[in-house]
Amino acid sequence: MNVWITASSRVEDKKYLQLAKEVAQVFQERGDRLLIGGFESSMLQQIYESFSKVERIVTLPCYQEEVKKETELVDSTFTRTKMLFDLADIIVFLPGGTGTVAEMFASLEEYRTIDVRKQLILYNEEEFYTPLITFIQNLVTLGFNQKDILEKMDVVHSIDELKKKVRKLK
Numbered sequence: 001m002n003v004w005i006t007a008s009s010r011v012e013d014k015k016y017l018q019l020a021k022e023v024a025q026v027f028q029e030r031g032d033r034l035l036i037g038g039f040e041s042s043m044l045q046q047i048y049e050s051f052s053k054v055e056r057i058v059t060l061p062c063y064q065e066e067v068k069k070e071t072e073l074v075d076s077t078f079t080r081t082k083m084l085f086d087l088a089d090i091i092v093f094l095p096g097g098t099g100t101v102a103e104m105f106a107s108l109e110e111y112r113t114i115d116v117r118k119q120l121i122l123y124n125e126e127e128f129y130t131p132l133i134t135f136i137q138n139l140v141t142l143g144f145n146q147k148d149i150l151e152k153m154d155v156v157h158s159i160d161e162l163k164k165k166v167r168k169l170k
Contacts, residue, residue, distance in 0.1 A: 001030075001032050001033070001089040001090055001169065002032065002033050002034075002035050002055055002087050002088050002089050002090070003027045003032040003033070003034060003035065003088065003089065003090040003091075003092065004034075004035040004036065004037075004084045004085070004087070004088035004090070004091045004092070005020075005023060005024060005027070005034065005035075005036060005047050005091075005092045005094065006036075006037065006084075006091065006092070006093055006094065006096065006100050006103045006104070007020055007042075007043035007044060007047065007093075007094035007095065007096050007100060008042050008043045008044075008094070008095060008096040008097055008100060009037075009038055009041050009042050009043070009044050009096075009099065010041065010042050010097060011042050011043060011095070011096075011097075012042060016042075016043055016094075016095055017042070017043060017046050018046075019043075019094065019095070019123075019125065020042075020043035020044075020046040020047050020050075020094060021046040021047070021049075021050050022159050023047070023092060023094060023123065023159070023162065024046065024047040024050035024051060025050050026159065026162055026163055026166060027051075027090075027092075027166070028050055028051050028052065028053075030166060031053070032053070032090070033051075033053045033054070033055035034047070034048070034051040034053060034054045034055060035055055035056050035058070035084050035087050035088055036048055036054070036056075036057055036058075036084075037057075037058055037059055037080055037081075037084060037103075038057065038059045039057055039068070043094060043095075043096070054068075054070045055070065055087070056070055056072060056084075056087060057070050057071040057072065058071075058072050058074055058080045058083050058084050059071065059072075059073065059074070059080060060073065060074060060075070060076070060077065060080065061073050077099065077102070078106075081102070081103050081106045081107070082106075082110075084103075085106070085107050085110055085118075088118060089118060089119065090118065090119045090121065090166070090169065091107055091118060091119070091120050091121065092121045092123060092162075093107075093120075093121065093122045093123060093129075094123050095123070095125075095128045095129075101132065104122065107120060108120065108149070108152060108153060111152050111153075112146075112149065112152055119154070119169055120152060120153040120154065121153070121154050121155075121156060121162065121165060121166075122153050122154070122155045122156070123156055123157075123162065124155050124156065124157050125157055125158060129155075133150065133155070136149060136150055137150070
């Protein structure tokens, strides 16, 4: 299966770098193929270096100094997100900044709108995304989203939960 793992391209905290490596290894051991939006820095570098099967790197020229054979350069983050979404069977959202959150919201909305069959997994270790989940729940309470919006995405809190979740995927 094609797995798009999205995460911070900036953070240098060792705990997040280790998390990225551990999550990538879960999918590498399954034999999945990696889709990624970059590979030269931070968590994305850890993910990239953990995979032997890199299907596609989709990024913008301004983000990439080196271009590998799997690299496809695009003109915008919108194009990159749509391309990675379309190619992915599984999408995993690790801790990240506004870019990662934008990819999560775009994927969640695309999934909701066109009713595709993809596995969306939000990795919420140490409650990183809990404020965002609370925000979405508030949108539901206020009537801006349907009650089932969060059911379209599985939330896991540890590597063990992630392993259990992906064991069921075929």
